[in-house]
Amino acid sequence: xxxxxxxxxxxxxxxxxxxxxxxxxxxxxxxxxxxxxxxxxxxxxxxxxxxxxxxxxxxxxxxxxxxxxxxxxxxxxxxxxxxxxxxxxxxxxxxxxxxxxxxxxxxxxxxxxxxxxxxxxxxxxxxxxxxxxxxxxxxxxxxxxxxxxxxxxxxxxxxxxxxxxxxxxxxxxxxxxxxxxxxxxxxxxxxxxxxxxxxxxxxxxxxxxxxxxxxxxxxxxxxxxxxxxxxxxxxxxxxxxxxxxxxxxxxxxxxxxxxxxxxxxxxxxxxxxxxxxxxxxxxxxxxxxxxxxxxxxxxxxxxxxxxxxxxxxxxxxxxxxxxxxxxxxxxxxxxxxxxxxxxxxxxxxxxxxxxxxxxxxxxxxxxxxxxxxxx
Amino acid sequence: xxxxxxxxxxxxxxxxxxxxxxxxxxxxxxxxxxxxxxxxxxxxxxxxxxxxxxxxxxxxxxxxxxxxxxxxxxxxxxxxxxxxxxxxxxxxxxxxxxxxxxxxxxxxxxxxxxxxxxxxxxxxxxxxxxxxxxxxxxxxxxxxxxxxxxxxxxxxxxxxxxxxxxxxxxxxxxxxxxxxxxxxxxxxxxxxxxxxxxxxxxxxxxxxxxxxxxxxxxxxxxxxxxxxxxxxxxxxxxxxxxxxxxxxxxxxxxxxxxxxxxxxxxxxxxxxxxxxxxxxxxxxxxxxxxxxxxxxxxxxxxxxxxxxxxxxxxxxxxxxxxxxxxxxxxxxxxxxxxxxxxxxxxxxxxxxxxxxxxxxxxxxxxxxxxxxxxx
Numbered sequence: 001x002x003x004x005x006x007x008x009x010x011x012x013x014x015x016x017x018x019x020x021x022x023x024x025x026x027x028x029x030x031x032x033x034x035x036x037x038x039x040x041x042x043x044x045x046x047x048x049x050x051x052x053x054x055x056x057x058x059x060x061x062x063x064x065x066x067x068x069x070x071x072x073x074x075x076x077x078x079x080x081x082x083x084x085x086x087x088x089x090x091x092x093x094x095x096x097x098x099x100x101x102x103x104x105x106x107x108x109x110x111x112x113x114x115x116x117x118x119x120x121x122x123x124x125x126x127x128x129x130x131x132x133x134x135x136x137x138x139x140x141x142x143x144x145x146x147x148x149x150x151x152x153x154x155x156x157x158x159x160x161x162x163x164x165x166x167x168x169x170x171x172x173x174x175x176x177x178x179x180x181x182x183x184x185x186x187x188x189x190x191x192x193x194x195x196x197x198x199x200x201x202x203x204x205x206x207x208x209x210x211x212x213x214x215x216x217x218x219x220x221x222x223x224x225x226x227x228x229x230x231x232x233x234x235x236x237x238x239x240x241x242x243x244x245x246x247x248x249x250x251x252x253x254x255x256x257x258x259x260x261x262x263x264x265x266x267x268x269x270x271x272x273x274x275x276x277x278x279x280x281x282x283x284x285x286x287x288x289x290x291x292x293x294x295x296x297x298x299x300x301x302x303x304x305x306x307x308x309x310x311x312x313x314x315x316x317x318x319x320x321x322x323x324x325x326x327x328x329x330x331x332x333x334x335x336x337x338x339x340x341x342x343x344x345x346x347x348x349x350x351x352x353x354x355x356x357x358x359x360x361x362x363x364x365x366x367x368x369x370x371x372x373x374x375x
Numbered sequence: 376x377x378x379x380x381x382x383x384x385x386x387x388x389x390x391x392x393x394x395x396x397x398x399x400x401x402x403x404x405x406x407x408x409x410x411x412x413x414x415x416x417x418x419x420x421x422x423x424x425x426x427x428x429x430x431x432x433x434x435x436x437x438x439x440x441x442x443x444x445x446x447x448x449x450x451x452x453x454x455x456x457x458x459x460x461x462x463x464x465x466x467x468x469x470x471x472x473x474x475x476x477x478x479x480x481x482x483x484x485x486x487x488x489x490x491x492x493x494x495x496x497x498x499x500x501x502x503x504x505x506x507x508x509x510x511x512x513x514x515x516x517x518x519x520x521x522x523x524x525x526x527x528x529x530x531x532x533x534x535x536x537x538x539x540x541x542x543x544x545x546x547x548x549x550x551x552x553x554x555x556x557x558x559x560x561x562x563x564x565x566x567x568x569x570x571x572x573x574x575x576x577x578x579x580x581x582x583x584x585x586x587x588x589x590x591x592x593x594x595x596x597x598x599x600x601x602x603x604x605x606x607x608x609x610x611x612x613x614x615x616x617x618x619x620x621x622x623x624x625x626x627x628x629x630x631x632x633x634x635x636x637x638x639x640x641x642x643x644x645x646x647x648x649x650x651x652x653x654x655x656x657x658x659x660x661x662x663x664x665x666x667x668x669x670x671x672x673x674x675x676x677x678x679x680x681x682x683x684x685x686x687x688x689x690x691x692x693x694x695x696x697x698x699x700x701x702x703x704x705x706x707x708x709x710x711x712x713x714x715x716x717x718x719x720x721x722x723x724x725x726x727x728x729x730x731x732x733x734x735x736x737x738x739x740x741x742x743x744x745x746x747x748x749x750x
Contacts, residue, residue, distance in 0.1 A: 007388065007389045009389070013382065080382070080383040092456060
């Protein structure tokens, strides 16, 4: 089965690592819909967003035009602790499946935080530090984003307050403790620490929580604490920008061996992983330079693409965040308390939602139990 | 701080991976003491050992002369799923410590089982399969060896029975479940499943167990079940042989960049990691081709080298195994139920014990709590 020319793992060298992130929006003829002010229903201005987000990240959030944005030197040095990540040829899986398909996967688990979330966490922590902030607040579901952000904040000596969806807080005690080991505070959400948490608990006593609830709490904590901003691990345009490094490296590795993929598949929660992986390939497709089938795979228990509606909705349950136009199950959606905690966000990246609506990609949903059985 | 010539991570290519394991014993003028039959106190013969171990592994266990033993093709192909592993330059740690030292570490965690144990597990499972066995039995402490062996057995479709030290079985439920996911059976040790387990429980009701107890149970299970053999993740000569791939890759990576280490440090439980890492360097030292300081670091709660005696002792608590000459705390040693479950074996590899006794290496011990505080 083994093709002698292609190794099991393609590693780029550290100086082949991309020096700029790729901003997919620059190649979209029809741009994703802007965030709206929940009061006025007008597009959010930079000034309005800067109350919640770091200034440099607001710029990136609103920039629909610049195709490449340089990765600051300090972030590139940090990336070198674990990047470029390998593109793995799954020879053994191919043999087990007896498939003619050639299967490659980009392995992002090879860093201390354990996931791709670190790519954006370190960038967001860097810009927070540059701005002279004391710390950041955030939410986490399964705990991957919270872990990555805790690690990044520890590196830049920033305080980090994490609201963790209650059911994951209880199901995943080690994740919680890893964050605390990095010095973060971790609060199960909804909590009595915030006004919005109290309100949600009053309306839904005993709820196991959701990412939408945890976001509301984290945003409230950021805007009511001097020197803090809120950061998010998925959904936002800036996150997909940072995560484009996954796709850029994947494309560079494939190009190096002259491999042209037919189908690109990624799991989709809020879109950080999928949006990062497909970015340069989707760019080629939008520029009519190449064609690929691009498929989002989402959990059947939280099927934003496949069963949601494409509409303006709140990003959070407490309705304190801007409105985003996206495929959504409704901001009051409380998912079943299953194990795939990170894939339970009610909405989906505006960029990916627009591309899906315009027919540039497909989506399918799978059940957790069927996935476990197949493995 | 960053030296432009040396990357953060040195990756060898897959065809630079060693094609043979290195047998350190071939370069030892004074050989490690042989295993003794517990009844006759005569050296164990191959025939006697073959009741417990796979035949090819018995050959490797007793071979004090062949310097290089070819790695079978099937094992090399498996290794390529995760090897060569990176040699990492710890630039960030150096900066935090403000040290003039140049620190490199060999990272063996980058495989699905999570540790270096897979290097020997896949070899032992391979030889068991070649011999036409139904399955193997083993013990595990922290669970790394058990996880690796479960994965290897699953790959070759072998049954796998794991006896897990009771305190780890309770402290590390996820480890336990990973093994079961790979299809292994996992029993907390001491158990009522074996005669030796019942005896230990009768004498020490409520014991949290030890590797010595778990080995006794696993050996009993192997010799009383047709088509089974016992396999071990550390201590034995054959394990150090397989783990030499760690040291061989480390040396190849250093040589590639013209780096000559001054000090080589490894953690020591039974000796699998340390013995593998130092093998080719110790070989140079024994052949007077180079000199290095070689330091074993062991847990203060189980200080075989630093507080044990060098003597013939049983490898297991139930005294069913052969006697090995090694630094030992006594085969009835029950360690405190702390978290470093894999570093609590009462004895130490005969090879490393001999080299330490002959003055070729140093040893020191550290306390778990001090290590956590320092981090």
